[in-house]
Amino acid sequence: MDQKGSAMALGTENVWKLLLQYAIPSVIAMTASSLYNIIDSIFIGQGVGALAISGLAITFPLMNLGAAFGSLVGVGAATLMSLRLGQKDYSTANNILGNVFVLNLIFGIAYSAVVLLFLDPILIFFGASADTLPYAHEYMFVILLGNVVTHLFLGLNAMLRATGNPQKSMIATILSVVINVALAPIFIYSFGWGISGAALATVIAQTVMLLWQIKLFSNKQHFIHLQKGIFKLKRKIVTDSLSIGLAPFLMNAVSCVIVIVVNRSLIKYGGDLDVGAYGIVNRVAFLFVMIVMGLTQGMQPIVGYNFGAKQIDRVNKALKYTIILASVVMTLGFLISQLLPHIVASIFTKDNTLIDLAVTGLRIVFLAFPIIGVQMVTGNFFQSIAKPNKAIFISLSRQLLFLLPGLLILPPLLGTNGVWYSFPVADLLSSIIAITMLVKHYRKSNLY
Amino acid sequence: MKQKIVINIGRQFGSGGRIIGEKLSTLMNIPFFDKELILIASQESGLGKEFFENFDEKSSHSIFGGLFGLRGAFSDEIAPNNYLNNETLFKIQSDVIRDLAEKQSCIFVGRCADYVLKDHPHCLNLFVSADIDDRIKRIAEKENLPENKAKELIEKTDKKRASYYNYYSNKVWGAASSYHLCINSSFLGIDESVTFIKEFAEKRFGK
Numbered sequence: 001m002d003q004k005g006s007a008m009a010l011g012t013e014n015v016w017k018l019l020l021q022y023a024i025p026s027v028i029a030m031t032a033s034s035l036y037n038i039i040d041s042i043f044i045g046q047g048v049g050a051l052a053i054s055g056l057a058i059t060f061p062l063m064n065l066g067a068a069f070g071s072l073v074g075v076g077a078a079t080l081m082s083l084r085l086g087q088k089d090y091s092t093a094n095n096i097l098g099n100v101f102v103l104n105l106i107f108g109i110a111y112s113a114v115v116l117l118f119l120d121p122i123l124i125f126f127g128a129s130a131d132t133l134p135y136a137h138e139y140m141f142v143i144l145l146g147n148v149v150t151h152l153f154l155g156l157n158a159m160l161r162a163t164g165n166p167q168k169s170m171i172a173t174i175l176s177v178v179i180n181v182a183l184a185p186i187f188i189y190s191f192g193w194g195i196s197g198a199a200l201a202t203v204i205a206q207t208v209m210l211l212w213q214i215k216l217f218s219n220k221q222h223f224i225h226l227q228k229g230i231f232k233l234k235r236k237i238v239t240d241s242l243s244i245g246l247a248p249f250l251m252n253a254v255s256c257v258i259v260i261v262v263n264r265s266l267i268k269y270g271g272d273l274d275v276g277a278y279g280i281v282n283r284v285a286f287l288f289v290m291i292v293m294g295l296t297q298g299m300q301p302i303v304g305y306n307f308g309a310k311q312i313d314r315v316n317k318a319l320k321y322t323i324i325l326a327s328v329v330m331t332l333g334f335l336i337s338q339l340l341p342h343i344v345a346s347i348f349t350k351d352n353t354l355i356d357l358a359v360t361g362l363r364i365v366f367l368a369f370p371i372i373g374v375q376m377v378t379g380n381f382f383q384s385i386a387k388p389n390k391a392i393f394i395s396l397s398r399q400l401l402f403l404l405p406g407l408l409i410l411p412p413l414l415g416t417n418g419v420w421y422s423f424p425v426a427d428l429l430s431s432i433i434a435i436t437m438l439v440k441h442y443r444k445s446n447l448y
Numbered sequence: 449m450k451q452k453i454v455i456n457i458g459r460q461f462g463s464g465g466r467i468i469g470e471k472l473s474t475l476m477n478i479p480f481f482d483k484e485l486i487l488i489a490s491q492e493s494g495l496g497k498e499f500f501e502n503f504d505e506k507s508s509h510s511i512f513g514g515l516f517g518l519r520g521a522f523s524d525e526i527a528p529n530n531y532l533n534n535e536t537l538f539k540i541q542s543d544v545i546r547d548l549a550e551k552q553s554c555i556f557v558g559r560c561a562d563y564v565l566k567d568h569p570h571c572l573n574l575f576v577s578a579d580i581d582d583r584i585k586r587i588a589e590k591e592n593l594p595e596n597k598a599k600e601l602i603e604k605t606d607k608k609r610a611s612y613y614n615y616y617s618n619k620v621w622g623a624a625s626s627y628h629l630c631i632n633s634s635f636l637g638i639d640e641s642v643t644f645i646k647e648f649a650e651k652r653f654g655k
Contacts, residue, residue: 011494079535083616086539087564092618240615308496386502 010305015317019325023298029170030290030297036177038283040184042348044198045280047188048135050351052195054272055135057279058128058263061256062115062140068252069111070151073103074158076244080237081162081224090223092237097159097217098230099237104155108148116144127263132272138196146203153206156213163224168216172209179205254399261407262419270357270416277357278419280348281365288333292326292373296380303384319381326373337366364420368427375427378434382441390437398430453478453570453653455555455645456562458613458621461605462583462590462598464633464641465576469557471642476649482557485544492547493540500541503534505558505612538616558609562627563617572649575627576641579634 010018045053077100084093115122123136143150153176160169180201187197217226259282266274299322306314336344345358375394383391403426410418410425455472459465466482473480481488486504490497542564548554549565562573578586580599588598610621619626629648633641 079533083535083538084618086535087542088567089618236614236618305495308499309494310496 010302011309011311011314015302015314016321018302019295019298019318019321021298022301023295023325025170026297027291027294029173030294031287032170032173032177034283034287034290036180038287039177039181040198040202041279041283043184043188044195045276045348045354046350047185048194048198050273050276050349050354051131052135053279053349053354054276055128055132055137055195056139056198057275057282058123058126058132058136059140059143060279060282061126061259061263062122063143064252064256064259066111066115066143066147067150067154068249068256069107070104070154071158071252072245072249073100073107073151073241074155074245075248076241076246077103077155077237078158078162079244080240081159085163085224093163093224094227094230095232095234096237096241097224097226099233099241100155100159101152101226102231102233103238103241104151105148108151111151112144112147116141119144125264126260127267127275129267129272132275135195138194139199142196142199142203146199146206149203149206149210153210153213156210156217159224160213160216163222165216172213175212176205176209179208251395254396258399258403258407261404265407265411265419266416269411269419273351273354273357274361274416274419276349276354277345277361280345280354280358281361283348284337284344284362285333285365288330288369289376291329292376295322295325295329296377298322299377300380300384303381304386307385315385319377322381323374323377326377327370328373330369330371330373334366334369337362337369360417361420364417365423367424368431371431372427375431375434378438381438394430394434394437397433398426402426402429451570451653452549452553453572453649454549454553454561454565454568455572455574455649456565457555457557457574457576458562458627459557459576460578460583460622461602461609462587463576463578464582464586464638466557467638468576468633468642468645469555471638472645473555475642475646476553478553478555479548480555480557481545481548485541485556485559488548489537489541489544492544495537495540499537503537506608560613560617563613563619570653572629572652573627574645575622575630577622577630577632579632582634 041053041056044056077096081093081096084090084096119137119140120133123133123140128136153172157169157172160166160172183201183204184198187193187201188195191197193200214226217224219225220227262278263275266278299318302318303315306312306318341359341362342355344362345355348358349355375398379391379394381391382388382394403422406422406426407419410422412418414421455469455478457465457469459468469480469482472478483504486497486500489495489500538560541559545556545559545561545564549568562571565571580602583602584595584598587593587602588595591598591601593601613619613621617626624630629645631641631645635641636644
C-alpha cells in the first residue's frame with residue numbers, strides 16, 4: 001500500500017528533505033497565481049497607465065470574490081469526489097462531476113449578471129473615482145463576461161486533482177498563466193486594446209485551458225467522464241459540497257472586505273494614485289505571502305503525522321525549520337522593500353507620483369514582515385495538530401481584531417499613512433498573540 | 449455457512465446493537481469487529497490510533513474544520529498533500545473493512561460498513577433500534593448517569609452517528625431503505641432478537 005509507504009516516510013525520513021519534498025510543489029502552485037496577478041498589473045501599469053493600474057486595484061476584491069465563488073463549489077466537491085472514488089462509488093462520483101459543472105454554470109452566470117447590473121455603483125463603493133471608474137468598468141466588464149469560464153475552469157481543476165491528476169491541474173494553471181502573459185502584451189501594445197485587452201487575455205487563456213479540461217473529461221475510457229445523466233443536481237451533493245467549501249470561502253470574503261476598506265480609506269484621505277500604490281504593494285506582498293503559505297502547506301502533513309505518532313522531536317524540527325524558512329523569505333521581502341522599493345515600484349509604472357506613493361507604501365507595509373512569518377507558520381501548525389479553532393483565531397486576529405479596527409481608527413488621525421501603518425501594527429500584534437499561544441502550548445504539554 | 453458472509457449492524461445508541469453483534473458472533477462463530485477496527489487501521493497505516501479515535505463516528509465537517517486548510521482561489525492545488533484529513537482516515541478504515549471481509553466472514557458494528565461493502569455479494573445489513581425507555585435504562589446503567597443525562601447523551605450520540613453515516617455513505621441512517629432488516633430489540637428482547645436475526649440470515653445464506 002503506497003499510502004503506508006508515504007506515511008512511514010513521514011515518520012522516518014530526514015525532516016529537511018521531507019519539508020522540501022512537500023513544500024516545493026505547494027510553493028509553485030501558490031506562486032503561480034500570484035505571479036499571474038503581478039504580471040497582469042505590470043502590463044497594465046506600463047502599457048496603459050497609472051490611473052489604469054489604480055482602476056485595476058479597485059477591481060481586486062470583485063475578482064477575488066468571483067474566484068472565491070468559483071472555488072466554493074470545487075473545493076467541497078473535490079473532497080466528496082475523493083471520498084466516493086475511495087469507495088469505488090463511480091456512479092456518485094460521476095454525478096459529482098456533473099453537479100460541479102452545473103453549479104459552476106449557475107453561480108458563474110448569476111454572479112456575472114448581478115454584478116454587471118450594479119457594476120458602477122459597486123465599483124464606486126469599492127473606491128473608484130471619476131477617473132478610475134472607466135478603467136475599472138472596462139476591465140470588469142470583460143472579466144464578468146468570462147466569469148462563467150473562470151468558475152468552470154476552477155471547478156474542473158479541482159475535479160482533476162480529486163480524480164488523481166494533480167499534475168494535469170497544475171499544468172492547466174501554469175499554461176493559463178503562460179497564455180495570459182503571452183497574449184496580454186499583444187492585446188495591450190499591438191492592438192491598443194488597453195485594459196480590456198488585459199482582461200481579454202485572461203479570459204481567452206482560461207477558455208483555452210477549459211476546453212482542454214473538457215477534452216480530458218470526455219475520455220470514455222476513464223471511470224469519470226462527462227456523460228448524459230450526471231448533470232441532474234442532487235441535493236446531497238450540493239449541500240455537502242457547499243458546506244465544505246463555505247469555510248475557505250468565508251476566509252476569502254474577509255480578505256476582500258479588508259481590501260475594500262483599504263481602498264475606500266485611501267480614496268478618502270489620499271487619491272486615485274494611492275489606490276494604485278496599494279495595488280502594487282498588495283501584489284508584491286502577496287507573492288511573499290504565497291511562498292510562505294506554500295511552505296506551511298508543506299509542513300502540514302509532516303507535523304500532522306508525527307504529532308499523531310508521538311514523535312514530538314520531529315514535530316519540533318519541522319516547526320522550527322518551517323519558521324526559519326518562512327522568516328528568511330519574509331525578511332527577504334522586508335529587505336527588498338526597504339532597500340530597493342524604487343526599483344520594485346518602477347517595474348509596475350513609469351509615473352513618478354505613483355512610484356513615490358508605492359515606495360512609501362512598500363516601506364511601511366513590509367515593516368513587520370520579518371516577524372509575521374512566525375505568525376503564519378504558527379497558525380498552520382495549530383491546524384496540523386488538529387486544533388483548528390486556535391488556527392482560526394490566529395488568522396482572524398490579524399484580519400478582524402487588529403487590521404480592520406486599525407484601518408478604521410488610524411486614517412482619520414494620520415491620513416494615508418494611517419492606512420499603511422495599520423498593516424505592520426496588525427502584523428506585530430497578531431504575531432505577539434501567535435507566539436504567546438505557541439509558548440503556552442509548549443509549556444502546557446511539557447513537550448520540549 | 450459455506451460461503452463468507454458479512455453482517456453489518458447499524459444501531460441506535462443504547463439499543464443493544466453491539467450486544468446483539470457479540471452474541472451473534474458467538475452463536476454463528478463469526479469474528480466480531482467494533483473498536484478493534486481502529487487498532488487494525490492504525491497498524492495497517494502506520495498512523496497513531498488517536499487519529500482514528502478522534503474521527504470515529506463523528507460528523508466530518510464543522511465550518512471551522514475546513515476553514516484554515518485552504519486559502520484563496522488557487523491555493524487548493526495542494527490539498528491532496530493534507531492526507532491526514534477525515535476522508536483519508538475513512539478510506540484507510542474502509543480498506544481495512546474490505547480486506548477483513550475478503551478473508552473471512554465478519555460482523556461489523558457501525559462505521560458505514562454496509563456502504564463500504566456495497567459490492568460484497570453476501571451482506572446482511574441490519575439496523576437495531578429500541579424503545580427509548582429501554583435505551584435510557586441501558587445507558588444510565590452502563591455509563592453510570594442519571595436518566596436525564598443518559599437521554600441527552602443518547603440524543604447527542606445518535607445525531608453524531610447519523611451525520612457521520614449520512615455524510616460518508618450515500619444512504620440515510622436509520623431509514624428502512626438503507627437496510628435489509630430493521631429490528632426493534634425491545635420487541636422480542638435481546639436474545640430472541642439474536643435468534644431471529646440468525647434465522648433470517650440462514651434463510652438467505654443457508655446453514
